[in-house]
Amino acid sequence: MKIVIAPDSFKGSLTAMEAATAIDRGVKNAYPLANTSLIPMADGGEGTLETLVDATDGFTKQVQVKGPIGDKVEATYGILGDNKTCIIEMASASGIVLVPEGKLNPLITTTFGTGELIRHALDEGYRTFILAIGGSATNDGGAGMLQALGLHLLDEKGQSVGFGGGSLRDIHRIDAKGFDERIKESSFLIASDVENPLIGPNGASHVFGPQKGASQEDVALLDSQLTHWADKVEETTGIQIHDKPGAGAAGGIGGAFQAFFPSRVERGIDVVINYTKLKENLVEADLVLTGEGQVDSQTASGKTPMGVAQTAQNLGVPTIVMAGSIGPGIELLYQFGIVSAHSIVNSPMKLETAIKEASFLLEKSTEQVVRSYFHNHVPQLQGGSV
Incomplete structure (x- = not known):
């Protein structure tokens, strides 16, 4: 048997x-x-990094990054057994598990730490990435991640906007001149089973916002903020992410990957099935x-x-x-x-x-x-x- x-x-x-x-x-x-x-096994959420590293006899690296509420956290990313592929678990840097009880607030939580993990791996020479994007505490459309990688989000006075979904409305212009050039040389496999669009009743804010601490009033505000963000992204890139399937994954970071990264999306469980x-x-x-x-x-x-x-x-x-x-x-x-x-x-x-x-x-x-x-x-x- x-x-x-x-x-x-x-x-x-x-x-x-x-x-x-x-x-x-x-x-x-x-x-x-x-x-x-x-x-x-894992399905693209927490535990995906450990599963893939163990399955391929890889190893991990620890990096101190900005956590979802701005404090420093010790995050981990993995290198698979081929010594070429980097696996980043968003929850390690920007996860809901990192936010103390009573402090969940998607108006201020940021994906900046996830961007720092990517930047660190780029510095180490890695160009092939798997991103497991489940378990996030954020609803910032991936803006924080992009800021960590050199994208400038500027208000009407030319100053950088703050972090979190509540600051997206302040964006007047996106300056991509400083965006990390190494992104173009890399490939990103996004492990996610979420097909929700960025905005609307089935979007990131309405479907996932409440579990991240958003009130009904917050949900409406966040959806409006993401709409403004998507408008600015389209102005900058020509890519329309408002209704794109999967753009609403992990508080909208799925849309950021589709607009600014050479990426493709697969079901998280299928990625794990393949590697294990x-x-x-x-x-x-x-x-x-x-x-x-x-x-x-x-x-x-x-x-x-x-x-x-x-x-x-x-x-x-x-x-x-x-x-x-x-x-x-x-x-x-x-x-x-x-x-x-x-x-x-x-x-x-x-x-x-x-x-x-x-x-x-x-x-x-x-x-x-x-x-x-x-x-x-x-x-x-x-x-x-x-």
């Missing part, structure tokens, strides 16, 4: 590798002779076990369990999902080859307890699921090699 174990992280409790290890223990508790392959060689590992597999902290209708939008299941389904391999919690709409997932989804919470408990005991709960739940799924294989598995 061959079982491929390919979970995402259980945010707040387990990294993808820790989750994979717990699932593996559960499988081996049930059938010690099972052949397992552990392939930690998941498809190759699925050959002759009997089952895939995947999972993440929350599984619901949103999982079908390109999250790890769906991407893993789609890849497995194309090879005729069934997928079972293990989850911290299961929300409404999981019926959508069955068409992608997911056989069933299981919550690891086995009794009434507080959230803090579930987080603390996540590894144990995942192990024990996996054991029961695998025992049930392979009950007809018990004599074979207990008798010899498989």
